[in-house]
Amino acid sequence: MMPKNKYKLQPVLDVRDRAKQEASRVVAARRAKVAEAEAELARREQSLADCHAQQETAQAKMMQEIGSGAEAHQVVTHRTHLADLRRVEEELKQQIEQQKQVVARADSELETSLAALIEASKELRVIEKHREGWSERTRLEGQRREQKLSDEIGSIIHGRKSED
Helix, strand or coil: CCCCCCCHHHHHHHHHHHHHHHHHHHHHHHHHHHHHHHHHHHHHHHHHHHHHHHHHHHHHHHHHHHHCCCHHHHHHHHHHHHHHHHHHHHHHHHHHHHHHHHHHHHHHHHHHHHHHHHHHEEEEHHHHHHHHHHHHHHHHHHHHHHHHHHHHHHHHHHHHHHCC
C-alpha cells in the first residue's frame, strides 16, 4: 500500500482557520463592547429622567411654599436648587450625546469586524473546498492504481494458469 499524500496547502488552511477564529473572537469582543456602551447609554438616560423628576418635585414644592406664604430666602433657596438641577440636566444631556457617539463608534467597529469575519469565512471555505477536491482526486487516483495493480496481478495469474 502506498503512503498517504499530505495536503500541500495545509499550512494555508491552518492560517485561514486561525484567521477565522481570531475574527470570531474580535466579533464577540465588539458585541460585548456594544452591549456595554448601550447599557451605559441607558443608565445615563435614566439619570436624566431622574433629574427631570427631581426638577418637577422641587418645582411643585417651591410653588406650594410660595402659595403658603414662604419667605424670600426660602424662595431664593428653591430657585438656586432648581438652577443647579437644570445645570445637572444639561451636563447629563451632554454625557448622553457623548455616549451616543460611543455607541455609534462601537456599532461601526462591530460592522467592520463582522465584514472581516465573513471574508475570513469565505477564504476558509475556498481552501476547504480545494482540499475536498484534492482529497477526492487523490482517492480516485489511489483506486485507479489499485485497480491497475489488481488487473496486472490477475493477468499474471491468468497467464500462469494458461501455461500450465
